[in-house]
Amino acid sequence: MIRNSFVQLSAGLPLMVLALALAPAAAAATAERTFESMVAASGQLDIRTSDGRYVIKPYSAAILETTFIPAGEGYDPASHAVVLAPAAVKATAQDKGDRIEYATSGIAATITKSPFRISYTYKGKPLVAEKRGFLKVRDDVATGSKDINKGEARELDAIEFALDADEALYGAGARAVGMNRRGNRFTLYNKADYGYGATSKQLNYGMPIAMSSKLYALHFDNAQTGYLDFDSKKDNTLTWETIGGRKTYQVVAGDTWQDVVGNYTSLTGKQPLPPRWAFGNFAMRFGYHTEAEARKTVHQFALDDIPLDAIVMDLYWFGKDVKGTMGNLAWDKDNFPNPTGMIADFQKQGVQTVVISEPFIVNTSSRWQEAVDKKILGTGPDGKPLSYDFFFGHTGLIDIFGAPGRDWLWDIYKGLRQQGVKGVWGDLGEPELHPTAMRHATGSADEVHNIYGHQWARLVAEGYQKDFPTERPFILMRAGYSGTQRYGIIPWSGDVDRSWGGLQSQPEIALQMGMQGAGYMHSDLGGFANPVEDDELYARWLQYGVFQPVFRPHAQEEVPSEPVYRNAATKALARQAIRLRYALLPYNYTLGFENNQRGLPLMRPMVYEEPGNPKAQSMSSTYLWGKDFLVTPVMTKGAQTADVYFPATSAWFDFYTGERHAGGTTKTVALKADHIPVYVRAGAFIPMTAVVQTTRDYSTRRIALHYYHDAAATAGSGQLYDDDGATAQAYEHGKYELLRFASVFKGRTLSLSVASELGKQQARQPRAFDVSVHNVANRPAAVKVDGKAAAFGWDAQARLLTVTLPANAAAARSVVVTL
Known part of the structure; x- marks a missing residue:
């Protein structure tokens, strides 16, 4: 909360800004780095070089940490970010003459001896490599950070990496410069930007992390002020710079974006579920x-x-x-x-x-x-x-x-x-x-x-x-x-x-x-x-x-x-x-549980859905809310239409009209004043509940369960997490219920099931479900609830089947529809 008049006061602060001049000796210093020796012991690899020491250790089969300790400096083990203890991961070190290979079952580092270089792979797939590695740089004397005692440009420590020409980059905390942040140089100094609009290069919450479309993250484990350069010179270089402190970074990998964020939050800590x-x-x-x-x-x-x-x-x-x-x-x-x-x-x-x-x-x-x-x-x-x-x-x-x-x-x-x-x-x-x-x-x-x-x-x-x-x-x-x-x-x-x-x-x-x-x-x-x-x-x-x-x-x-x-x-x-x-509280609260357990964001970028699609890699105008909602905010005054891209991974249904949209297409949709475009994935379960004046009165004793049927969705799943909404670590203490929804479509039969998992300190309560099955084109021949024939409703115009599962405390419930 900055007030208008403060903006004038901040202009003269000695904060670090964005210009940089490399010290003339930097290139020469790294070119002269030579390999001297290697020792693998105590769960880590020690590499001695002519100008210092590298320590490489795994936290898991997807996380590897590298620290450079320049000659004359001591090792600083303190991290403000990392809480994960290094696991007893089996790692092998092999000296192959011109190189050393240090590998877990997933992530691996290859140390080339001459010229000295460290590169990383995950399950054999190249991730990233140091370019010149550790080096010294200087800020520009006129506009950069200064030594407050001497008035001179400060010398900075830096680590430099080589990028592929086509990889997209994300990270560096809160900024607004475009979803693919490559081409920018960011100041790592938390700073408010009062009244910012469509763009802002420096905001309140920076983080020294770079994430790549190649499914890895580089986290620089040092909180001191500095810079993070995402290839601003367009020479395929990523550089982290700092005024001092430890020269440590972790490489975090995964098979999917969900894995990468899950592994990163295992490293740095999962978010507790809020009240x-x-x-x-x-x-x-x-x-x-x-x-x-x-x-x-x-x-x-x-x-x-x-x-x-x-x-x-x-x-x-x-x-x-x-x-x-x-x-x-x-x-x-x-x-x-x-x-x-x-x-x-x-x-x-x-x-x-x-x-x-x-x-x-x-x-x-x-x-x-x-x-x-x-x-x-x-x-x-x-x-x-x-x-x-x-x-x-x-x-x-x-x-x-x-x-x-x-x-x-x-x-x-x-x-x-x-x-x-x-x-x-x-x-x-x-x-x-x-x-x-x-x-x-x-x-x-x-x-x-x-x-x-x-x-x-x-x-x-x-x-x-x-x-x-x-x-x-x-x-x-x-x-x-x-x-x-x-x-x-x-x-x-x-x-x-x-x-x-x-x-x-x-x-x-x-x-x-x-x-x-x-x-x-x-x-x-x-x-x-x-x-x-x-x-x-x-x-x-x-x-x-x-x-x-x-x-x-x-x-x-x-x-x-x-x-x-x-x-x-x-x-x-x-x-x-x-x-x-x-x-939507049942769905939204479950997103909080998924964030707590797996680190999954509540809002998910399109690149999570289609990681290899260049269009998805740079898109923020449409995004996923949890796994199953596709959302396109209306962000232009007077707009009458919006272009919506529907990921090819699924068909999508209009949340308000039920209209089906094929995946892999972009459509211009007409806008309504009373809502923004929102769509639901085929095969998705959306649990909803009656609106209450306050969450104090929230209850899952009666759930409106919406299922979005599609012939191409032969199997679907979802879940609903419930607890008292207030107790710290309710899940860990066994004070919860987790409902799992599943669908199977085969031939003319659609089977929906609900299974209840109870924590050890939780008693199961009777629960009713008002089930709505969307996109049912013809009146079903029969519907069974918990194995018995049941009355149902069918709206031909809305293509909507409705059936009620009366309240009971059974651990498993089912609806079988013969189409």
């Missing part, structure tokens, strides 16, 4: 000034019959003004006289309360002197708190890398949770203004900048594990690092402009971040920045939001972000979108 209310609708704006205003808003959602699960308080909860109060982090009792009563009243309505916090404490805050006395602030070189001018006041920054700062901030969050607050909103956590001169408990500002949000999310997650171990935290933050998903971060894409350009950048950002493990990346629905009232844009953004991970309208208050304060026609469209979001 179920996080899948509902949020009331949010900048911001609610008073308790009365917040109460009125929650009440209005109920009056307008629009579902609601949370209300989010911006910074007015602790201060009457934007400036001068940041860091108070206590209720302003003048405007919020009874916060605990308000929160309790909201909870009675099934609405949770989330409050904002920032890592800055201004010197006019009621807590400033406390912060100074308790030594919780980042310091200058003199060891004293470093304070500086900021849009919100003259400020210090909480040092969350030290125990005093962490403990102080967690005590505040703990107190808020005891008041009933259910969610932490951490804003400005890049941090937004972070002087290079600042020192933290574990390093300089530029050394720890990119993991500030990572450590902040960790602080909250570990605090909950310690003090509220049975609860799932809700952690809304816009800055993080590789692996932050394991702490439960719900990231959003920053202060996007309220414009069509702002909407156009959002699918790419969310899809890319899901590929990189951050499965809940989402946008401020409707756009945040600038007082633009465009009802068509608002409706289209919310219709897209139904099929993004978190449904959360948010904006500056001049134009309301809440649908209850829009005109009647716009409110009606918003209500329809929100109610569809709630109807």
Whole structure:
């Protein structure tokens, strides 16, 4: 949340930008690297060279880590990203004279002795190779990063790789530059871009990871600031550069894109399943000034019959003004006289309360002197708190890398949770203004900048594990690092402009971040920045939001972000979108479970469906929501038609009309004002449920189960995951039920089955199914439910068969249709 006037202040920051000049000696240094010796022992391969040492070790048969330790430096084993312990993977090392082959059953490294080079394969398929490997480079003295003591361009460590001419590249965190990011050079420095539109090269959440259409990822395991160059010079080179620290990277491979993200999130950690209310609708704006205003808003959602699960308080909860109060982090009792009563009243309505916090404490805050006395602030070189001018006041920054700062901030969050607050909103956590001169408990500002949000999310997650171990935290933050998903971060894409350009950048950002493990990346629905009232844009953004991970309208208050304060026609469209979001809760919550178990993103790019299709490799205008929905957001004002590409892997059915579209085709479809184009895969099961006002009242005791029949879909599958929506690690503790759906079509017989798996601590409850089988052209000859003839309905015009499975607690159910 950057305010307009801050943009002017940021221009002079000593941040690293994009120019680079290679040191003249760099090429010569790498050309002179020679192989000296090899030792394979203790689960790793040690290679000695003329200028240092390489350590190569497997984490699994799909993950290999390489570290270069230059002569004169020691080995730094610390990683902020990796949590997977190296497995006891059988790896063989063979010296074949001119080369050494170090191989697992899947991934392998070949070390060529002269000229020295390391290349990687997976199951015999070439992946990537170092080009010149480790080298030293320098930033441009005029525009690049500088040594703050000497004013000279900094020397950077770099690792260089060779690319194939035709491979597409993804990664580097949150950016909006086109789905295939090859040809760009990215700054690895988390930085807000206030009011960005269709493009943004640098945003709040960067990650040092490159992913390739050849089905591998290169993760550079070092959080210090630097650059990631995706072949910007068009010479088939990928280069990672850093100001210092370990020279470690992991090569992650897989047979499919799903394998690659699954292996990467095994390496860096899986996302916990959020509380179920996080899948509902949020009331949010900048911001609610008073308790009365917040109460009125929650009440209005109920009056307008629009579902609601949370209300989010911006910074007015602790201060009457934007400036001068940041860091108070206590209720302003003048405007919020009874916060605990308000929160309790909201909870009675099934609405949770989330409050904002920032890592800055201004010197006019009621807590400033406390912060100074308790030594919780980042310091200058003199060891004293470093304070500086900021849009919100003259400020210090909480040092969350030290125990005093962490403990102080967690005590505040703990107190808020005891008041009933259910969610932490951490804003400005890049941090937004972070002087290079600042020192933290574990390093300089530029050394720890990119993991500030990572450590902040960790602080909250570990605090909950310690003090509220049975609860799932809700952690809304816009800055993080590789692996932050394991702490439960719900990231959003920053202060996007309220414009069509702002909407156009959002699918790419969310899809890319899901590929990189951050499965809940989402946008401020409707756009945040600038007082633009465009009802068509608002409706289209919310219709897209139904099929993004978190449904959360948010904006500056001049134009309301809440649908209850829009005109009647716009409110009606918003209500329809929100109610569809709630109807899809069984499907959407199951996507959260799949993300938790397998690392699969909720939003999936077309390249997941057709990895070898160049068109799919660069597409973000159409994407997959889970496995079975195909979604094309409407992102152009006044558009009457949209071009939709239907993947060749399946036939696809219009979610609203049932019209069938053959796969492998592109069609121009007519647009409707009340929804965006959405299609369902042939052979898919879509579980839905009755709309509720709040997820507190959600139930799977009666499921509307839609199956999309097609003659070409001889087998289909799906699932529904259910638990209490609140207990931490419910699945691991056996407090769950998992329904598996399957279909078989043979001859004239279509068989549908439901099988129930129960956790050890779960009792099976009676459940009814209202089954709808789509695309049934003729009235069936017979329908059996659980082996007995059953009554059914058939709509010839809609080509729809309907049959009910009465409620019972059987572990297996079936429908057999004779066509």
